[in-house]
Amino acid sequence: MSTELLIWIVVVVAALLAVALVTGVVLAKRRRISLSEPERPKPVAGGYQAGGGVTFAAPERVAEPVKPAEPGDTVEPAARPVEPPVEPPAQRAAPVAEPPPAAEPAAPARPEERPGTAPAAPPAAEAPTAPEPVRHPVADRTEVDGQPGVGDDAAVPRDSVKRGFVEVPLPEEASEIEEIEPTAGRLERLRGKLSRSRSTFGQGLLGLLGAGDLDEDSWTDVEDTLLLADLGANVTDQVVAALRERIAARGVRSSDDARALLREVLIGALHPELDRAVHALPHSGKPAVVLVVGVNGVGKTTTTGKLARVLVADGRTVLLGAADTFRAAAADQLATWGSRVGAHTVRGAEGADPASVAFEAVKQGVQEGVDTVLIDTAGRLHTKTGLMDELGKVKRVVEKQAAVDEVLLVLDATTGQNGLTQARVFAEVVDVTGIVLTKLDGTAKGGIVFQVQRELGVPVKLVGLGEGADHLAPFEPAAFVDALLG
Numbered sequence: 001m002s003t004e005l006l007i008w009i010v011v012v013v014a015a016l017l018a019v020a021l022v023t024g025v026v027l028a029k030r031r032r033i034s035l036s037e038p039e040r041p042k043p044v045a046g047g048y049q050a051g052g053g054v055t056f057a058a059p060e061r062v063a064e065p066v067k068p069a070e071p072g073d074t075v076e077p078a079a080r081p082v083e084p085p086v087e088p089p090a091q092r093a094a095p096v097a098e099p100p101p102a103a104e105p106a107a108p109a110r111p112e113e114r115p116g117t118a119p120a121a122p123p124a125a126e127a128p129t130a131p132e133p134v135r136h137p138v139a140d141r142t143e144v145d146g147q148p149g150v151g152d153d154a155a156v157p158r159d160s161v162k163r164g165f166v167e168v169p170l171p172e173e174a175s176e177i178e179e180i181e182p183t184a185g186r187l188e189r190l191r192g193k194l195s196r197s198r199s200t201f202g203q204g205l206l207g208l209l210g211a212g213d214l215d216e217d218s219w220t221d222v223e224d225t226l227l228l229a230d231l232g233a234n235v236t237d238q239v240v241a242a243l244r245e246r247i248a249a250r251g252v253r254s255s256d257d258a259r260a261l262l263r264e265v266l267i268g269a270l271h272p273e274l275d276r277a278v279h280a281l282p283h284s285g286k287p288a289v290v291l292v293v294g295v296n297g298v299g300k301t302t303t304t305g306k307l308a309r310v311l312v313a314d315g316r317t318v319l320l321g322a323a324d325t326f327r328a329a330a331a332d333q334l335a336t337w338g339s340r341v342g343a344h345t346v347r348g349a350e351g352a353d354p355a356s357v358a359f360e361a362v363k364q365g366v367q368e369g370v371d372t373v374l375i376d377t378a379g380r381l382h383t384k385t386g387l388m389d390e391l392g393k394v395k396r397v398v399e400k401q402a403a404v405d406e407v408l409l410v411l412d413a414t415t416g417q418n419g420l421t422q423a424r425v426f427a428e429v430v431d432v433t434g435i436v437l438t439k440l441d442g443t444a445k446g447g448i449v450f451q452v453q454r455e456l457g458v459p460v461k462l463v464g465l466g467e468g469a470d471h472l473a474p475f476e477p478a479a480f481v482d483a484l485l486g
C-alpha cells in the first residue's frame, strides 16, 4: 500500500470521526434542551391519587380565559352597588380599620383605603344613595321543626345594607402546625364510627337474607330494613329487585353467600364508577377554587377546615375565604382551622357582602400563587331567589379571577328527608359538583348516602365521621358497604 493511499485513509477516518463528534454534541445538546424544559412547580392537569387517600384532580376542561379584574368587577352591572358600611360591633372593633361613616355613601369600605390591604372589590361606577344601615339579625337562627330552614322556609331578610370588605386580624396563630393523620384508609379506620348504621342496616339485612328461603313476608322485612335505614323508596325498590333476581339465579346457601350478594348489590347501587376526585388542584396557572355550600349548622366550616388539612397534608398550599359573613364566629372558626395548618384566611366584617369576601380571597390566592382557595359560604337566605342571587353572585364574581372548579354541597346525614329537601333547593340554584355528607357517625341511617346520590345525580365525594380534625374521609363505595356489613 502506497504512502499516499495511507494518508488518504487517515484523512477520511479523521473526517468521519469529526462528523460523528459534531453529531454527538448536537444530539446531546438537543437532549439537554428537552430535559431543561422549565419545570412546572405543580402538576396542572389531570388527576392523581393523593398519597393522603382523598383523590384530588384538576378539571379536564380547559379553563375559559378569565377577565382581568377591573373596576366595578365585584358587582354585576344589574346588581346593587356596594353599599356603605355599617359600623362594626364594638366588641370586634379592635384592630379593624374603621369604615367610613354611613353618611358618606360615595366612600364605601374599600380595602385599598386601608394600610397594608390589597385593593379589593371596587365599587360600582354609580355612587349609591345612602340607605339607612340595617343590622343583620344575627341572633336569629331560622329553624324548621328543629332543622335549619332553606329556601322559602328560611326567614332571614337579606335586604339589609351590606358592608364592604374589611381586613381583620386572625385569631392567635396555633403555636405549631399540627401533625395531620394520613387520609389513606381513613374510611376503614373510622369504620367503628358507623357502628350505629351498621347494627340497623347491615346486620339486620344479613340476618334476613342468610335465614334461608325467603317468602313474601321476609322480602317485606328486607324492604322495611332498607327504608328504615333511609335508602328511600326508589333505591329500596332497585336493591330488592336486584337481590331477588340474583338469589333466584344463584341461590344463597350460606351466610357468606348472602353477604357477598348483598355487598355486590349495594356497591352497584352506589355507582362506584362515578368520579369522586375533588377538583382542588391548580390549573392554567391559577389556583383551584372550591365553594362549600349548604344550610347553617350542617358542618360547612368544619368540612372546609378538615379539607384544608387534607390538602396541606398532601403538600398543597391553601387559602381560606370566610364568605359566611352572617355569623362572626364562623369566620373565627375558619381562621382557627386555617392557623392550625398554616393557611391564611381572608375574611370580612360580620354582615359584609359574601361575594366581595370571596372575590378578595380568590384575588389574594392568585397573587400568592396558592394551589387551592376554599370558600366557606353562608346558607341563610329567606327565599330561593335570594339564595340564587347570592350564590350566583359569589360564583360570578369569583369567576372574574379564576374558574370555580368544585361546588361541594354539605348535607347533615342526621336530618334525613329535610337534608334531601335542602339538597334539591341548592341543586336548583347552583351547579353542585359533589356532596359531603357529614355526621354519619351520629345516625343509624347511613342509607341516606344512596338516596342523596340518586336524587341529585351527583357523587358523594367525602363523608364526615366525627368532630375531630381528621374525621373527614374520602367516600369509597366498597369500603363504605364493608363498614355497613361489618
Ligand SMILES: Nc1nc2c(ncn2[C@@H]2O[C@H](COP(=O)(O)OP(=O)(O)OP(=O)(O)O)[C@@H](O)[C@H]2O)c(=O)[nH]1
Residues within 6 Å of the ligand: 294, 295, 296, 297, 298, 299, 300, 301, 302, 303, 324, 327, 330, 378, 379, 438, 439, 440, 441, 442, 463, 464, 465, 466, 467, 471
Ligand atoms: N358528629 C359530627 N359532628 C360534626 C361533623 N361535621 C361537623 N360537625 C359539627 O357540627 C356543628 C356545626 O358545624 P359547622 O361547621 O359550624 O356548621 P356550618 O354549616 O358552618 O354552620 P353555620 O356557620 O352556622 O352555617 C359543629 O359542632 C361541628 O363540630 C361530623 O362529621 N360529625
